[in-house]
Amino acid sequence: MSNSNIEAATPEQLAPILLAALQRLGQLGREGALALARLVDDSDTDFDEAAEWIGDIAAGALRE
Template sequence: MITPNLETADADALAPVLLAAIQRLGQLGRIGAVALSRIVDDGDAHFDEGASWITDVAAGDIPA
């Protein structure tokens, strides 16, 4: 997937890209978190909503 397609990507196309990005950020550790924090706007409601869903998935609270 190329960046311009992100705006129109459906969930099935976007999920594998997001998983790969999250896994890579996990490998990078704090450096990855700091890089992400530099571009996330404070109070970004869409980011906050997405992060809460990722938290639920990580906790096993969203069945497949």
């Protein structure tokens, strides 16, 4: 999926891409975290909300 398609993507289309990207960033460790941090604006509320959801998932608190 190209970046231009992200705005119209459904959750089912985005989730596997996000999972793969997060896993790869995890493999890259601090270097990956720093690359992401350089892109995130301190006032990005959408990112903050997404990070909270990901934290819930990582803690096992969000299941269907």
